[in-house]
Amino acid sequence: MATELRFPDQLSGVDGIIVTRWLVKVGDTIKPGDVLLEVATDKVDTEVPATVGGTILKLNYSDGELLPADPVLGLVGEAGESAAAAPAAPADVEASREAPSATPVARRMAEELGVSLSSIKGSGLRGQVTKEDVVAHQAAQKSAPAPTAAPAPAAAPAPALDADLRDVASLVVRRLATENHVNLRDVAAGRPLSTLTKYDILSAAASRDAGKPVVVAPRIAPASAAPVSAPSAPPAAAPVAAPPPAAATAPRPASPAAPAPGKLSAGEEFVAHNRMRQIVARNTTQAAFSIPHVTTMWDLNMAAVLEHRKAHKAEFAAAGVNLTVTAYLIQAILAGLKAVPAANSTWTDEGLIIKRTYHIGIAVALPADQHGIGGLIVPVIKNAGDLNLLGVARAVNDVAERARKNQLRADELQGGTFTLTNYGTSGSRFQTPVILNGQAGILGVGAIEKRPVVVSKGSPLEPNVGDYLAFLPMTTLGFSYDHRILDGATADAFCAAVKDALEKWQ
Structure with missing residues (x-):
């Protein structure tokens, strides 16, 4: 009997996954652990291994397709077996598809859009409503009352990304727009x-393909809604302000690649x-404009850590672990x-969610x-407190190596409660790191370097004959914290505990 191909647990339930490319085809024989396909999420590109073995009878999705949550990727079974021999769906699943029948993704889309499935005519098997039916229905509903207008001149091409980083579409939206040639x-x-x-x-792509005006997003009256269509498609119904006589218009390029912003001057190159970079730009901009950042600086002596590392580095190496300073920082x-x-x-807005892990x-x-x-x-080291x-140190070695090889799983980039950035490895002495959304702070650590430090046996501020100058391995912490959660006193209490743990390491 054929068996369904599904995601492993770490990708189960993740929304917005896109098939990058299949590495197998119908008729191939696979075993558990073989890589089936590569997928992309908002956070990472990753490989998907098989959870079952057998001969591939059917693949349900194509390269570049957006997947629903918990998709059935395909079917595997015995060589020569019919793909129709798939196991029947559980009774509760079948019941959920009754009156009317709809695919899971169509049902979810209809629920999110507030559309009644009973009002949609299904084009799938035995009249089942598909996601394409929901999109077409929504496009028809939006375009029906649209007023007609005289043809408008084509708009000049716009960059695929907004020049203002505060206004960036999500990865899934941008990728769908590129695949469907939608502006x-x-x-x-x-x-x-x-x-x-x-x-x-x-919806916009469905409207265009049906020869209808492109449906614009609701809530704001269109300011410049030129049609996004092939050359044979009709012009948009929404009025477009005519450009000044001196402003030249250009046809939209057929290629989905982002055009260079304007004409480049000599010695300039558009990349x-x-x-x-798009993901980093979106995430850091959202955090910078939604979290009130404050950064406190603390100098500390790393001599105790370096001495401990020197004494135990060979011991850790014998266990196959590179003992890095990062491991000490995480412990602190x-x-x-x-x-x-x-x-x-x-x-x-209602209160703090304090994490005990x-x-x-x-x-x-x-x-x-x-x-x-x-x-x-x-990458996130889960349950580091255990x-x-x-x-x-072993966990740091593992995730850092696999991150550079693009081998991390999606779940290994989620669920962090606090972040460390050790920019000192590249020589930087001090930075002001940006907090990740959903966290209270991020600790940055600068380069460890010998600095002249006054060591006092008496008063730390008044002149003393016992004072002397020492050259010590120092570093500077940069702790950026959410001022809604912490203030100067509590942020410094955190840094004091980190400093104490490192300077008194035994």
Whole structure:
């Protein structure tokens, strides 16, 4: 009997997954653990292994397709077996498809859009409502009352990304727009790009393909809604303000690649944003404009840590672990979070959600390209509070190595409660790190370097004959914290606990 191919547990229930490419085809024989396909989420590109073995009888999705939550990727069974021999759905699932029958993704889309399935005519097997039916129905509803207008001149091409980083559409929306050759600004019609949903893009594409005016997103009257269509499609019904006589208009390029902004001057080169830079831009901009950041600086002596590392590095290496300073920093962060529990929390308007587990993210820089454009990824060490120094060091080695090889799973980039960024590894002495959304703070650590420090045997402020100058391995912490959650006193209490743990390491 055929068996369904499904995602492993770490991807189960994740929304917005897109098939990058299949690595197998119908007729191939697979075993559990073989890589089936590559997928992309908002956070990471990852490989999907098979959870069952057999001969592939059917694949349900194509490269570039947006997947619903918990999709049935395909069917496997015995060689020569019919794909129709798939196991029947559970009774409760069958019951949920009655009156009217609809696919799971169509049902979810209809619920989110507030559309009654009974009002949609299904085109699927035995009249089942599909996602395409929901999109077409919604497009017809939006376009029905649209007034007619005289043809408007074609709009000049707009960049695929908003020049203002505060207005960036989500990855899923941008990817769908590229695949369907839909211009985001035409659909938004003056509305912020960040408010567009994948259903707005699908509706616009359905309207265009049906030869109807592109349906713009609701709530804001269109300011400049030129049609997004093939050359044979009719012009948009929404009025478009005529450009000044001197402003030249250009046809929209057929290629989905982002056009260069305007004409380049001599010595200039346009480099389109890659997906990593788009994700970093969106996340950091959202955090910077939604979280009131304050950064406190603390100097500390790393001599005790360096001496301990020197004494135990060979011992850890014998166990196959590279003992890095990052492992000590994570252990010290845990001491700080236990001293100030609010530093391990999430802000809500009703109150704080204080986390009693410690999932520590570590920022990992990815190699830069020939233009000096790199990337940043933040894998999460789950339940770090349950690990000793050896366990933390082993986890740091593992996630850092796999991050640079693009081998992290989607679940390994989610659920962080606090973040460490060790920018000192690249020589930086001090930065003001940006807090991740949903967290109370992020600790940055600068380069460890010998600095002249006054050591006093008497008063730390008044002149003393016992004072002397020492050259000590010092570093500077940069703790950025959410001022809604922590203030200067509690943030400094956190840093004091981190400093104490590192300077008195035994």
